[in-house]
Amino acid sequence: MNPMTAPSAGDRLCFSQVRQRTLALTAQWSIEEMAAQSMPDASPTKWHLAHTSWFFEQFILLPLLPGYRPFHPRFNALFNSYYQGHGQPYPRSQRGLLARPSLEEVLAYRAHVDEAMTTPEEHFRETIAPWVTLGLHHEMQHQELMLTDRLHLLWHNPLHRVPTGGPRSLRPALEAREAQSFVGGRVEIGSDAANGFSFDCERPRHPHHLAPYALDSRPVSNGQWLAFMADGGYRNPDCWLSDGWQCCQNEQWQAPLYWQQDSQGAWHQLGLAGFAPLDPDAPVCHISYFEADAYARWAGARLPTEQEWEHAAAPHPVAGHFAESGMWRPRAANGEGMVQLYGDVWEWTQSPYVPYPGFRPTPGIAGEYNGKFMCGQFVLRGGSCATPVAQMRPGYRNFFYPHQRWQFSGLRLAQDLNHARLQP
C-alpha cells in the first residue's frame, strides 16, 4: 500500500501494523518528553499510549474475551478519557501528574493488550472485527494528537529558540487567487456503509441543497498570511467575529501559533524538527477558526461550508502529503487544478459541528465517542501532514473549538457565485 493514498473500501486495517506504528512514532522521544503535559487540551504521549490500549481493553477484551484479566485494576479510572458510562475519569488537566505508571509499565500494558487481542480464536475474531476497526481508527486519531501535543510541548521549552540571523526577509504575497466553480443544487453528503468504515457522525448520507459557489484551488499560503498581517489584520476589529476579536485581544495574537521573529525581523516556524525559516509558499498552519474567518473576511471571501468542501473533494482520490512521509510539516503546493485538498493542513469550514439529519449515535458506551461534542465546535476537513492516510476519506469530519490553534489547521477560501457568472 502506498502510504500516501488511503486504503480502498475493501482493505482491512492490520491491527499489528497500526499498533506498531504508534510506537514507532515515539522511537526517538525521551521519557520526560513522553510524560509532560503542556496544557489541558493536550495529553502526555505516555497517556496516549495507555489510553489507546484501554480502548481495546474496555470495549473488546473485558466484555467479549472470556477469562480476560485486566492488566491493572486502577487503569480504567486513569486512562478513560471521557466516557461517563465507565465511571469518573481522572481529571484531564492533571494527566501530566501521572508519574506512575512509568513508561515501562505502560509499554507492558500495551503488550498485554496486544497479546490478548491477537488470540487466534476464530469466533472471537469475527465478533470483534467491527470494534477492532473502530479501535484502530481511534488509535490513528491519537497518533496525530501525539504529534500535535508534542509540538505544543516543544513550544514551551526555551531551549528551542530561533537561530539568530534569519536567512532572508519574507515579502507578503499578493498573488491572484484561482478558484473552481460549482453549480451546486441537490447533492448527497455524508458517508455510508458502502464506502467502508466511517464514524457515526459522518452518517447518514443525506441530500443537501447547495447554492452555486467557487472554491480556491489551493489553501492560503504563509506568504498570503503575511500580507494579512502587514495590512493590520490582527489589529482591525472589522475583520473579526465578536468572540474572535475578544479572544485575539485576550491572547494577544499577532501571528499564527509557532511563529517567531528573529532579531532581524525574519519569521521562523517551530516544527517537530525544530525551528526553520518560514516557507512563503507552504500553506499557513496552526491558526484558529477565528483567524481563518477573519482572514476570509479581509480577503473579501468566506470559508466554505463542510458540504461545499465535501462536494468538491469527493471526486478526487484521497492522496497527498500525510503522516507516513515522516515530515510532519506542510509543504508548498505543487501541481495544477485543485491541490492539497487532502493532507498538509486541515481546512477550517464555516460549519458548526452538528448532527446530520437522521443522525443516530453508535449504541452503547461508544455512543459517547462523537455526539456529545456537538456544540460550539467547527468542522475541519481533509487531514494534515500529521494524519495517517488510512484515516482519511471525503466524509471525514474533524472538529475543534474556534480558539484552538495547536492542530495542523489552515484554510481554503470560498465564494458565492450567482447563476449568471456560471454561464459560459
Place this chain on the structure above:
Amino acid sequence: MNPMTAPSAGDRLCFSQVRQRTLALTAQWSIEEMAAQSMPDASPTKWHLAHTSWFFEQFILLPLLPGYRPFHPRFNALFNSYYQGHGQPYPRSQRGLLARPSLEEVLAYRAHVDEAMTTPEEHFRETIAPWVTLGLHHEMQHQELMLTDRLHLLWHNPLHRVPTGGPRSLRPALEAREAQSFVGGRVEIGSDAANGFSFDCERPRHPHHLAPYALDSRPVSNGQWLAFMADGGYRNPDCWLSDGWQCCQNEQWQAPLYWQQDSQGAWHQLGLAGFAPLDPDAPVCHISYFEADAYARWAGARLPTEQEWEHAAAPHPVAGHFAESGMWRPRAANGEGMVQLYGDVWEWTQSPYVPYPGFRPTPGIAGEYNGKFMCGQFVLRGGSCATPVAQMRPGYRNFFYPHQRWQFSGLRLAQDLNHARLQP
C-alpha cells in the same frame, strides 16, 4: 391594531407609538431599579433607554439631519453597545456604574432625540424611512431585554422570597405527546423583501432540503419538566452534551432559573409580578440550550432545526400571547392542533446561528448588528410573552449562547420520521 397579532407587511410602525411604549413599560419602576445591573449580560433599564436613543442619533440624526446637535458630547462613548466602527464602547460589565447621567437626563436625551426625529421636513422623512424601521425594530428588541434584565435583577433581591406554605404539591406530568408530521423535501427558508422588514441575518430566502419530521403540537410544560427532574435529569450525564454537563455541574443547576422550592417542597416561579406557584400546564421557561437538549435526549426526541420550525410555522398567522398583554408570564396552552408557535416562550432549536447561504451584512456600521455574532450561539424562534408582537414573523431568528437562561426560553420537541411512517 390588535396588539396580539403581528402587523401585516403593509403596516408601518409608528415612531411615537413604539418610543412611548418603551417608556410606558417603566412607569412603575423606581429610579434605583432602573439603574442597577445584575450581570454583564444584562443592562440597566436606564442604559436601554439611552442606548435606543443613541441608535437614532448615531445612525440617522448625525449623518442625515443637517444642523443636528448631539445632546451630549460624551454620550456616544457611553451608550454605544458594541459598534467598533463608532469608537471604543464603555465596558459592558460596568454599565451599572453609570450613576451619571441621571435618569432625568436620560429622559431629556430621549425627548431631544424624539423631537429631532419628528422634524416634519418631507425629504428627510423619506430618506430615513428604512433606518427608522430598523431603529424601531431595534427598540422593540430592547423592550424585551428591559423585561428580562429586570427579572434577573429581582431574582437577586432577597426581599422577593417565596411565601411560606406553598399551595399544593405538583405531580410530574407524563402525558402523551401529540405531534404533526411533515414530509419535508425542498422548501424555501428565510425572509425576503416582499414580506416587509427583516434583519440581514434572515436573508436571503433560499432553498433547503428537509427530511421527513414531526413537530410536537405544543411546547414542553412545567409538569413534564418536573418528570425530567424526578427522573434525575439534572444528575445523569448520559442526557447531556459534554459542555452542557460541565456547565450543569459548575453552576449546580437543579431546576430552571427562577424556580424556588418552599419549605413544604412546592415549587414557585419568580415573575415580573413576584413569586407565584408553578403552573404545571404552562410551558417551561428560563432554561438554557443545554437543558433543552438534555431534556430532548431524555425524552427520546430531539430539538427541531430552525428550518423545520420555520417550515411548520410559516403557514400559521403570527398571533399569540405577546408582550402587549402586559402579563409577561407564559400561559398554559389552549386549543387544538399546533399551538403556541408564536408568543409565550422562545423555542430553542438545534441550529447554530450561522449565515444563510448568500448572506450579506447590511452595508456600513449597521453591518455589525448581526453578522459578527455568528459563532457559538443557537437560534430560538417564535417570540415570547415579553416580545412585542410587531417584532415577530416566521423568519425571525433570535440567538443566545447555550448556557444562557435569563430569556423567556423554552422548547418544543421534534423527531425524525421515515417515509413509511408518513404513509397513510
Place this chain on the structure above:
Amino acid sequence: MNPMTAPSAGDRLCFSQVRQRTLALTAQWSIEEMAAQSMPDASPTKWHLAHTSWFFEQFILLPLLPGYRPFHPRFNALFNSYYQGHGQPYPRSQRGLLARPSLEEVLAYRAHVDEAMTTPEEHFRETIAPWVTLGLHHEMQHQELMLTDRLHLLWHNPLHRVPTGGPRSLRPALEAREAQSFVGGRVEIGSDAANGFSFDCERPRHPHHLAPYALDSRPVSNGQWLAFMADGGYRNPDCWLSDGWQCCQNEQWQAPLYWQQDSQGAWHQLGLAGFAPLDPDAPVCHISYFEADAYARWAGARLPTEQEWEHAAAPHPVAGHFAESGMWRPRAANGEGMVQLYGDVWEWTQSPYVPYPGFRPTPGIAGEYNGKFMCGQFVLRGGSCATPVAQMRPGYRNFFYPHQRWQFSGLRLAQDLNHARLQP
C-alpha cells in the same frame, strides 16, 4: 467643639449629632449615586446608611429595649456586614443589586432606629451607653468609607474627565528631607481605659522596645512622588516586594490611583469635587502599601513601624485637617517641626495588623469587629481629610490589604539610627 481637634476623654459623642452628620454628607448626592457599587471592596451609600442603623438595632435595640419591633424582618440579612454570629450575610459584592429597599425606605429605617434610640428611659440610657459609643465610632468609620467609596465610583464614570489643556507641567521635587530623631528604648504602646474610648484591637497598653530611629517631619509629597516615577520607580523590580511587583504588573500601575495625565502631559487628580491639577506640595495620596514600601526602598529609607509612629505622635495634640473641613482633599504641609501627623492622609506603617500582647476581643458578637481580620493587612495611622476628627487618637489602628488604594492613604519615611548619631 472645634471640629478639627479631637474631643478630650471626658467628652461624650452626641448621638443625634453623629447620625445627622452622616445624612448631611449625602445632601447633594443623587439617588443613583447612592445606589451603585463600583467594586466588592466598596459599598453603596444607601447600604452604609442602612448598615449603620442595623448596628444599633442588632446590638442595642433588639437585645436591650423591651418591646422593640424591628423595622423590617429581612433587613438583618441584608445589612449585616460580616457578623457570622448573626446569620448568613448578603454577599458583599452584590450590595449594588439591592434596588429595594429604596433610599426612601432606608431613610425611614434610620428614622425608626433613631427614634427608638432616643427613648428617654433613664435605665435604658445608662445600660446602653458603652454600646452607643461603640456604635457612633462605627458610624464615623462608615462616614469616611462613604466618601472613599463615592470617589471610587466617580472614577469609573467617563463623564468626569480631565479638562484638556492642563495648566502647567509639574517638575519632580528633590527636596531634602527633614527628620526628627528618637532614642527609643522601652516605651508604652496602645490605648487604655483612662484615655476614653478605644477599640479592642488598640488594647492593652503594653511595653515595647524601640531601637533608635528617625521619622520624617512631613509626609511624602506629590512632587517627590513624581521624582520616583521619573526615575522609573514603577518599572524597576528592585524597589518592590515580590508580591508587590506581581501586583504592579498585573494591575499595570504607573501612578497613584485617581491620577490622570492630560494631552499635554500635565497631571490631574480626581477628588470628590472633580478633577483638579495635581498640587506638588500636597501629600501623595491613594497609594497602596506596595507602592509606599517601594518608594521607601527607592528613597533609601523605610516605612515606620506602628509603634515608632505612635511613640512620635503621642505627645502631639490630635489636630489637623479632618473631614469636618468639608474639603476632602489633602492639603500642602504648613508649619515647622513634625506636621500632618494627624489628618490629611493615613500613613502606611510596615506593621502587619496583628494582636497586641494580651489582646482580648470584645465579648459577644461585637468580638467579630476587629480580631478576625488580623491576617494579611497592614496598619495605617493618623487619619485623613475624610476622617471625622472625633474618631482619631494616637492609638487608633486602621488596616487595609497591601494592594488596596482607594483610601486616603499616603506615607511618611523612617530610618534606623545608630546610637552614635544620636549623641550631640
Place this chain on the structure above:
Amino acid sequence: MNPMTAPSAGDRLCFSQVRQRTLALTAQWSIEEMAAQSMPDASPTKWHLAHTSWFFEQFILLPLLPGYRPFHPRFNALFNSYYQGHGQPYPRSQRGLLARPSLEEVLAYRAHVDEAMTTPEEHFRETIAPWVTLGLHHEMQHQELMLTDRLHLLWHNPLHRVPTGGPRSLRPALEAREAQSFVGGRVEIGSDAANGFSFDCERPRHPHHLAPYALDSRPVSNGQWLAFMADGGYRNPDCWLSDGWQCCQNEQWQAPLYWQQDSQGAWHQLGLAGFAPLDPDAPVCHISYFEADAYARWAGARLPTEQEWEHAAAPHPVAGHFAESGMWRPRAANGEGMVQLYGDVWEWTQSPYVPYPGFRPTPGIAGEYNGKFMCGQFVLRGGSCATPVAQMRPGYRNFFYPHQRWQFSGLRLAQDLNHARLQP
C-alpha cells in the same frame, strides 16, 4: 557528626557531603517522578537539582572563578528561581514542561559545577567560603522542598490509595495539656555572627519585650486534632479568621492535607512511603496557618509569637527527629518536659514574616533571597522530619503563606499569663 544534632558553630559544612546527600535522596525515584510538577508552588525534583547548581554557578563560579565556562548558555534563564537581577526567570508554574534538559543532562550539569567548585586553588577557596556556606544552606532548604514537593505529587496519583479495611477506629483525644511558664521581660532575639551561619532575615540580634506566657510542652497531636474535627471545627466560622474561613470554604477543607478516610471511617495519612493508618500520638502535620489559628482559638489558647518560641527554645540543644533519619514522617512525642521543639513538624507562629529592627539585606543580588518576601507570610520555627539538622538553629525563620499546607507544618499552643499566676 550525629545526624540528629545540629553542628556547633565551629563546624564547617562539607560541600561534597551536602551535594551528595541531595542526590542520595533521589536514589530510588524514577525519571518521571523527578520531572513532574503538581502545582505552581512545587517544583520538579529535576529542577531543584539544577537550580541548586545554578546557585553556585551564578553567585560563585561566574563572578569569582577566572576562566569558568558555564555549562549551557541558556540554563541561567531556566534555573533562576526569582532573582530579577539575573534577568527574566522562566515562569514558575511551567517548570514541569521542561522536558529538556533531560535528567541526564542535569546530572552532568551538577557534576560540571561540582568539579569547578572543588578547584584546589587556595585563594579562590578562601574568597568564596562565605558564599559556599550560603549555597549549602540554600541547598539544604531545597532538600526539604524536594521531599515536600514529591509528597504533593504522590497525593495526586490515584495509584496511591488507602487500603480498604482500616485497622481501627481512632477516638479523638481530650488529654490535658501541659505547659511551661516564662516570665518574659526584656529578652534578646535573633542570630548574630558569634553563632555561626545565619540568613540575613535572622539578624540583627535585638532586644524585645515579652509579657509572661506559657508554651505547651508538646505539639498538638493527631488525636487532639480529631477532637477539633469531631466538634465541628471545620464548620464553625467562630473559630476562624475571616480570610481563613473564606479559604476553608473555597477549598472545602475537612481535614489536614494528605488525610483520607477509608470505607469504614478510619483515617489514613499519605507519607513518602505511602498510606499508613493515622497515628493519634504523632503531631498533626500538613495544616495551614488558618487551621492552626482556628484550632488554637477553639482550644481557648493562641499560637505563640516567634519571639516567645525562640526564647523558650534557645536554651535547648538543637536535637530531634530530622531528615537524616530517612523516616520523613512525624513521630509520637517521647520524653518529659518541652519536647519536639526541634524536628518532627515546623510550628506555625502568629508572627508575620517581617524585618527585624535594623534589618539589612545581604548586599548584591543575594539580597533578593529573603527580604522581598516580607509580606503576607507567617513564620514557622523548629524544623521538621524533612529538614537537614545542619540547617537548624534557634533563630531560624521559615515562612509560608497562611493557606499553604504542603510543608511538614504543625502547631504548639501558647497562652498569656498574668503576673499573679506566675507567683509560687
